[in-house]
Amino acid sequence: MDKWLKRPVALDPGEGSADPKTRKKETKRKPRQYNDNYIFFGFTSTSADLPQPQCFFCGEILANSAMKPAHLQRHQSTKHSGSIGKTEAFYKRKLSEFRSGQTVMMKATSVSSKALEASYAVSLLVAKSKKPHSIVEELILPAASVMAEIMIDKKAADTLKKVPLSNNTVSRRINNMSVNIIGQVVKKIKQAGQFALQLDEMTDVSGDAQLLAFVRYKDVSDINEHILFCKKLPGKTTGGEMFQVIDSFFKEHDLQWNTCSHICTDGATAMTGSGKGLFGHIKKVNNDIKWMHCIIHREALASKRVCPDLCAVMDDAVKMINFIQSRPLNHRLFETLCHENGAEHEQLLLHTDVRWLSRGKTLLRLYELRNEVFMFLKEHLHPLAVVFEDANWVARLAYLVDVFTKLNELNQSLQGKESHILKMYDRVKGFTKKLELWERKCDEGDVSCFPLLDAHLATTDVAWGPVVKLVKAHLSKLSMYFSQYFQDIEKNSERLDWVRDPFIVSESSSNLHARLQEHLMDLSSDRGLKIAFAEKTLTEFWCDVKKEYPELGKHALFELLPFGSTYMCEVTFSALTHIKTKQRNRLDVENSLVTAVSTLPPDLSELIKDKQAQVSH
Incomplete structure (x- = not known):
């Protein structure tokens, strides 16, 4: 015990003398410099700011303090004694040779890092x-x-072949980029504080049900929207199954339900049900969340119903088109007929009820080719040929x-x-006003708002009365359906005029x-903000206002935050059908889909930093 007590006690850097005035000030040692004569000991110098001796026989680097002939000579005699006394040329x-080896190593490292970066970029x-x-392996790299x-x-071609681009490598790269993108989005959501969701579900080519989610949040200078996930149910x-998938994603990424302010879906019961539907399950964890029925979906539902007389015309049109287009021989003969007659188009368009624009485009093409269709049907003795007479x-x-066409x-x-939702409300409101205008014009016997009908009535001796009466009845019902599906327009539209302007x-x-x-x-009296209002989008303007008037800006952005439709989901489902095909029906589509449709680029520098650079063999 006494032996340990007699040990000297280490002093702190500030200690060493009882009187601070007597302490010696420590001076920084001047770094030692390399001398050309040190080459005879087998040493060169590193290029660092503090030069260090490096043995060019074994590559060992010593401290700067070892830059002394005695230390260098000791290293040579103990580790490389066979080199003592050699000539200067040796x-x-x-x-x-040592420097050449270093250059080769640097080039190999540079090629590897560039090959890794190129691999990610091509993927x-x-x-x-x-x-x-x-x-990539089959076409792009060979080409x-x-x-x-x-x-x-x-030599350049051989260098390109060093880029690792096999099928499995590209798949891994895409998976890494997808995870990185979702990580960036989740980080931005947490920084924003509040976000809105857009959800939709579809069945892909292999029969798997895919649940797709987009998120809308306030970024630094604007409101952005981005894909959040695509999960297989x-x-x-x-509704319960869909809620479990979304809730699992939220828990995995530490997202809170109380920060989700709005949700936009279609009108399916599984989505909107207040009990067993998805919205009902979400209300249990966030009672303040608001639901929005897709405005585009509502517009399609409102315009879907037509009166029996017009429905009969639509049915006849579809039968004619199917007779010509669904039979290869008829299709070829009709195309030849159109070509010989110098028609603007040479084929009809098939009608698909689930494609909301299909009805207008199909009928327009039939009307433009009505003379050719009449000739073809008459030649083939089709019973519907007489309708054109x-x-x-x-x-x-x-x-x-x-x-x-107007719809x-x-x-x-x-x-x-x-x-944003206010712009969509304005478009629908404008159309409902047009319906009222068209009805009034029909009462006056004026159908000039419908150019094809007006031209047809002007060139034929058909009775105007019954046709105009039928048109007015359809417009009246159309107006009624729009009022039913858009009851929230009047209430929300005028209430938010202060956000619009x-x-x-x-x-x-x-x-x-x-x-x-x-x-x-105060804001309305600020001429500088008024100039900014004219130069920026509405969402960008309110993001700027939030910096000066945080409470008012937050309130306005809350009204602009929700999705107005499921447009992003519908477009992404089209991309999904291109990615997951019959030939790739076992593909787990999420990572490929996220990387494909993402507007947020992956952070390649972050991804490359965590990977070991290797060239392909």
Whole structure:
């Protein structure tokens, strides 16, 4: 015990002398510099700011303090005694060989890192093109090598072959990029605080039910929307099953249900049911969440029903088209007939009820080729050929073409990315006003709003009365259906006028808290913000306003946050059908789909940093 007590105690850096004035100030040692004569000991110098001696026989690097002849000579005599006393030429040759080896190693490392980066870049292109992963190994890499050899030289072609691009490698790269993208999205969602969901479900080519989710959140300078996941439903497509899939994803990524403010789906019972539906399950964990029925889906439902007389015309049209298009011989003969007559089009379009634009496009093409269709049906003794001789029937066809063309225009105006709900409400509101206008014009006997019908009535002796009466009855029912499916437009549209244009302080702001109304008045008097309002989109403007008026901006962005439709899901399902085909029916589509449709690029530098760079053999 006494032996340990007699040990000297280590002093702190600030200690060493009882009187601070007597302490010696420590001075920094001057770094030792390399001398050319050290080559005779087998040493060169590193290129670092603090030069260190490096043995060019074994590659060992010593400390800067060892840059002394005695230390270097000791290393040579103990480890490389056979090199003592050699000529200067010997040492220079060994140094040259050592530096050459270093250059080769650096080049190999550089090629490996570039090959890894190229592997990720090409894999991203494959994912975006929605092509099979094997296309790189089978086509892209051989084609690139051939082009490089012809345009540059064989050495360049051999370098390209070092990029690892096998089928399995590309699959791994796409999986890594997908995980990285979702990680970025989840991080942005957490930073935003609140987000809205868009959900839809479909059955793919292999019979698997896929649940697709998009998220909408406030980013730094705008509201962004992005794919969140595409998960396979393990069993039935019930609300409970869908909720379990979404809830598992939320728990995995530490997302909270109380930060989800809105959800947009179609009107299917499995989605909207208040008991066993998905929305009912979500309400149990977040009672404040709001549900939005897809506006495009509602528009399609409202325009789907037509009166029996017009429905009969539609049925006749479909039968004619199927007779010509569904039989290869008839299709070829009709195409020849159109070509000989110099028609603008040479084939009809098939009608598909689930494609909402199909009805208008199909009827328009039939009306444009009505003379050729009449000739063809008459030549083949088809019973429906006589309908083209009935001016009333053609008049009804012309009206259907006109009205469904207008409905298609409305449908297309509701589509598109990053379209906020207020803009979609305005489009629907504008169309309902047009319906009222068309009804009034029909009362006056004016059908000029429907150009094809108007032209047909002007060139034939068909009685106007019955046709106009039929048109007015259809417009009246169409207006009624739109009112039923869009009951929330009147309530929400005027209430949010202050969000549309905050510089016109109207009665719509009266439902705001007094403090928010004060902020709105300050905002409406700011000429700088008024200039910004004219130059930016509505969502960008309110993101800027939130920096100056946080409470008012947050309230406005909450109204702009929800999805107005399931357009993003529908478009992505089209991409899914390109990725998962009959030939790739066992593919787990999520990672490929996320990487393909993502607008957020993967962080390649982060991915490469965690991977070991290796070239292909």
